[in-house]
Amino acid sequence: MAIRIYAGSKTQALQKIQKKGAVQGTKVCFFMAFVRLLYRTAIFMMGIERLSYHFEPEKGWINDPNGLCWFKGEYHAFFQHNPHAPKWDTMHWGHAVSKDLLHWQELPIALYPDMPYENGDGCFSGSALEKDGDLYLMYTAVSKELGQTQCIAISHDGRHFEKYAGNPVIAQSPVDPASRDFRDPKIFPYGDGYRMVCGAGADGLGSVLLYKSADLLHWEYIGPIFQSRDYGPVPECPDLFPLGDKWVLLFSRMDKSRASQFVVGSFDGETFTPESFQIPEKGPDFYAGQTFLDEKGRRILIAWMHSWEREVPAGAVRAGALTIPREISLAEGKVCTYPVEEARHLLRDASPFLRWEGEEAALVQDEQVLLSLPRSQVREAVFLQDGHAWEVFINRGEFSCTFYTEE
Numbered sequence: 563m564a565i566r567i568y569a570g571s572k573t574q575a576l577q578k579i580q581k582k583g584a585v586q587g588t589k590v591c592f593f594m595a596f597v598r599l600l601y602r603t604a605i606f607m608m609g610i611e612r613l614s615y616h617f618e619p620e621k622g623w624i625n626d627p628n629g630l631c632w633f634k635g636e637y638h639a640f641f642q643h644n645p646h647a648p649k650w651d652t653m654h655w656g657h658a659v660s661k662d663l664l665h666w667q668e669l670p671i672a673l674y675p676d677m678p679y680e681n682g683d684g685c686f687s688g689s690a691l692e693k694d695g696d697l698y699l700m701y702t703a704v705s706k707e708l709g710q711t712q713c714i715a716i717s718h719d720g721r722h723f724e725k726y727a728g729n730p731v732i733a734q735s736p737v738d739p740a741s742r743d744f745r746d747p748k749i750f751p752y753g754d755g756y757r758m759v760c761g762a763g764a765d766g767l768g769s770v771l772l773y774k775s776a777d778l779l780h781w782e783y784i785g786p787i788f789q790s791r792d793y794g795p796v797p798e799c800p801d802l803f804p805l806g807d808k809w810v811l812l813f814s815r816m817d818k819s820r821a822s823q824f825v826v827g828s829f830d831g832e833t834f835t836p837e838s839f840q841i842p843e844k845g846p847d848f849y850a851g852q853t854f855l856d857e858k859g860r861r862i863l864i865a866w867m868h869s870w871e872r873e874v875p876a877g878a879v880r881a882g883a884l885t886i887p888r889e890i891s892l893a894e895g896k897v898c899t900y901p902v903e904e905a906r907h908l909l910r911d912a913s914p915f916l917r918w919e920g921e922e923a924a925l926v927q928d929e930q931v932l933l934s935l936p937r938s939q940v941r942e943a944v945f946l947q948d949g950h951a952w953e954v955f956i957n958r959g960e961f962s963c964t965f966y967t968e969e
Contacts, residue, residue, distance in 0.1 A: 629690030900959030
């Protein structure tokens, strides 16, 4: 049997159903679902209504989630943001908070590109960590003169941020003196201090670099912990975190796949040793994922729900969203990402959207096979739909597919 979940327009969906000869009950459910989807997509694209559970800004452009954390009784999600138009341009750090990971309140912009070392493309991606009751943001600043450098901003209340007078705290890439590709710092506690990973590239060799610090302000370079020419010029938005008795390196590939690459292995504070390479997310609209540890001890993942290849419809007031927060786990060595408990009441049985054929299970979008499995290996298939945002989960997150439809 084959699973086919179509995320195209109503016309495309009906043509495929008619061509493939779906069962009568599936035809009716599928038709009605897409009528509702088309209506809601139209009003979303005109800016009349926003997504209900996936965060998106009131207006403008959003891409990478940044600085995900739990701080002073709230979940914080910062994000790459152009507040002036629904397209990429000079980057700011947008800011939203939530009590339950589903309902978000957008706050004033946290970081403006208002310093000389940000006079190029602004404030690029980064991360957040609490230290001594304050919230530290570490981010990439882009200037015309210095290229990409790493900087710090500090907040006492999680609302107002002051940029460190000693910025940039890391002024040059150790692998490229021009610092053209040196970005996306992710900070995390380790031992009695801190570690940071960031992406870098030079001469076609992509690297994840490792630094250490005792105070988050002064950094010492340790060396590369991962290097390859197979995933694009820079491993973007790298993240390194413990999961069970393993460590996981996550980064976004800049090759044609734009995939989120998970590498399971071991880490001793200075060296990461890969053991397995996995890509559990198969959809086209999942990039720049970042994780954090919440107050309940859960490792939570949020990603950008959109893609660089998508065109923004004329007349749109906003573009892009963040995925539903997912809890990450290891099951028999496999990385699984599944909606957090707070969102599971939104999950629905995928049966009305599935079509079974033969002995293979295939997840298809616009005639492209995103995932193919033997039917015997498909134990559960559920989905979450929020307007024009779709997330599909197979076997409690052993595989997932994320779609952000705009037609």
